[in-house]
Amino acid sequence: MRFAVRLAAMTAGLTLCIMAGAAVAATKSPAMQACSDQWSQLKADDKVPAGQTWPKFWSQCAKDYAAAHPADAAAAAETTAAAPAEPPPAKKAKAVAPAATPPPAEDAAVGKGKSPAMQACSDQWAKLKADDKVPAGQTWPKFWSQCSKDYAAAHPETAAPAKPAAKAAKADDEELGAPLPDPEAAAKIDPAKPLAGKKEPTPGQKAAWARMRACGSDWQAQKAAGKLAVGAKWPQFWSDCNKRLKAKGQ
Template identity: 40%
Template structure:
């Protein structure tokens, strides 16, 4: 019974939603045909599909224009001065010199880890975090 009810609800929803979508599909088909004809005749004037569709829809759908209510005039607040630009190290994506040095050490330790692992020099049970800690300490000097 619940499966039947769920399917009926989906069908009913789809039916009611299909009515406005049908009109939109007709406009898309009409605009698509016009676009293909203009493309074949080389009269697009440099417009792509999105631009052509926007113009076509504007000519097809005459939506009633409703004027926005006029708001009461408010006094304009004073404009705040622009703050000084932040140093480059504070910009998103910029790294401090300490972070750059840490990443360099991590790369070097990663290369050493790979070489030591391939040579079988990693002590039994040691994982990357322990190796990295010891290597980082060693490279910091």
């Protein structure tokens, strides 16, 4: 009876020791975790230096960690401890290939809605199949991929034209409080009336619009008489004309 009790006590004690050891092993110190992660990554990337082993790596890594973390007493103690079990290599994430643009359906309706390239390639593929001359291993997606490139190279004029850049909105003229109109429109504007979408002009803006109308009329008259300077531009003409009229108190 006593022997059975002793045996049970010994068994229980051994079990507790094993469980405690497993708990300690399962709980890695910060130094052990950091060094294990570095070693696992080196192995996963196949970058372990020749002759390097886990015990050697651990010995140096533990010292480096302790030097970088002087407040960690446990890290300092681990510099002289035996190397723990070697960690496994880190798992590499699988690269996901980008999705390719699918080819048009092989049995798409002929003619209706097809581009010239699709029509030409579809006709070639249909002819190959009808004559039983499709090369071994050739498929419609592969054929379309190469055929469409060949067609584009042979017919550069069929490439989609580039969209013209949108015109930038004109900035407001500082004195007018609105974009500078063309001289033809400037000569017809009523300075007393606000432009569409604009608030009531200030007295200063009304005066500027009156000068602009006069300058627009002057531009029109000089243009009709052939007296405009070679290369004259309306914005510069307006600027010079505006200064002259302002100097006269208008």
